Amino acid sequence: MxxxxxxxxxxxxxxxxxxxxxxxxxxxxxxxxxxxxxxxxxxxxxxxxxxxxxxxxxxxxxxxxxxxxxxxxxxxxxxxxxSRKDYVDPPPAPLLDLEELKLWSFYRALIAEFIATLLFLYVTVATVIGHNKLNAADQCDGVGILGIAWAFGGMIFILVYCTAGISGGHINPAVTFGLFLARKVSLIRALGYILAQCLGAICGVGLVKAFMKSFYNRLGGGANFVQPGFNNGTALGAEIIGTFVLVYTVFSATDPKRSARDSHVPVLAPLPIGFAVFMVHLATIPITGTGINPARSLGAAVIYNRQKIWDDQWIFWVGPFVGALAAAAYHQYILRAAAIKALGSFRSNPTN
Known part of the structure; x- marks a missing residue:
């Protein structure tokens, strides 16, 4: 007023x-x-x-x-x-990115993959040889299948955690192949990773033989082969399914859609990947000794160098690559509906 x-x-x-x-x-x-x-x-x-x-x-x-x-x-x-995305899909990697050859980060990633695969094969194959040595003297001694599975899964968890920020923590040509099919890495980087992983695996198993030579040659060398009582078809199927589980877990754990909505997921991504390796080993050690990683199988085959190992070697390349192909197609084209989205004719959910 x-x-x-x-x-x-x-x-x-x-x-x-x-x-x-x-x-x-x-x-x-x-x-x-x-x-x-x-x-x-x-x-x-x-x-x-x-x-x-x-x-x-x-x-x-x-x-x-x-x-x-x-x-x-x-x-x-x-x-x-x-009505809008709460996440951003990274752009697809170019098929041939020659500019990567000029970057130090590319060579740093190759070194990280080499060292990680070397450590992975050293610890895991040494665990296998140690178990075989103890078990030969006493059937109740040694870490058993459970301990071997924990060694493989635990090392993957540790090494993926350590190298994810540098190279992505592939440590497996099948994982690299699957990510290449999904356009997550270029062809140049994929080939470089696979070469580094194979060389690292050979060096890692070589260290095991250098430290445990007499036991290594006598106790199977930690090599993969089709176990007695199983045929090649069964072994191939086990490798395909086992690698599918692993690569599918990798895609799910690193999905940008999930990472955007659950801030804790990137930190925990190595855990489900390592646990997938652990579970697959429990299922397939009695069949093939569990490959699901062509570099791991090649490294042991090169150092152990027995005819039976080389005869079965194709199973541990074809099986993992087919499993990786199936996992990449399932995740990208069915779960994420990439092909349908590209055509612009279907959206299963407004947030997809």
Missing amino acids: NDDVAKLSQSMNGYRHVGSSGTSGTEKWMMLLFGAYNHKQQVRGRRSEFDETHSMLKSGRMREKIEQKMTKEVSEEGHAHH
Whole structure:
């Protein structure tokens, strides 16, 4: 009300000023009356708004109106949020990226893959030889299949955790092949990784033979081959399924859609990958000794170098590569519907 009085006073002062500049008395009083009338109408309008608000407050309708407005705003905000992606798919890697050959980060990644695969084969094959040595003396001694599976799965967990930020932590040509098919890495990087992994595996098994030579040659060298009682078809199927489980887990654990919605997933990604390796070893050690990693099978075959091992070697390349192909196709083209999205004809979910 004080503000209204002040405004009226200012208006009257303005009218006095106009009158003093030569305006007739009649015109002056008409302007004054017109200003007073407008002010009265404004006061009536505000009084009406105040009465209406007061009435709504007393009846509870104001609270309902505010709640309705807030509900509408939240609904509109939620709709806007769900109408756009909350994650970003990285652009597909080029097929041939020769510029990578000029980058130190590319060669650093190759070194990381070489060292990681070397450590992986050293620890795991040494575990296998140690178990065979103890078990030969006492059937109840040694870590058993469970311990061997833990060695493979645990090392993958550790090494993926250590190298994921440098090379992606592949440590397996089948994983690299699957990611290449999904356009996650270029052909140049994929070939470089596979070469580094194979060389690292050979060096890792070579260290085991250097440290445990007499036992290594006598106890099978930790090499993969089709176990007695199983045929090549069974072994191939076991390798395909085992590698499918591993590569499918890799795709799921590193999916940008999941990483965007669960901030803890990137930190925990090595855990399900290592656990997948552990579970697959439990299932396939009795059949093939568990390959699911062509570099691991090649490294042991090169150092152990027996005819039976070389005769079965194709199973440990064809099986993992077919399993990786199936996992990449399943994740990219069925679960993520990449082909259908590319055609723009179907979206299974607004957030896809």
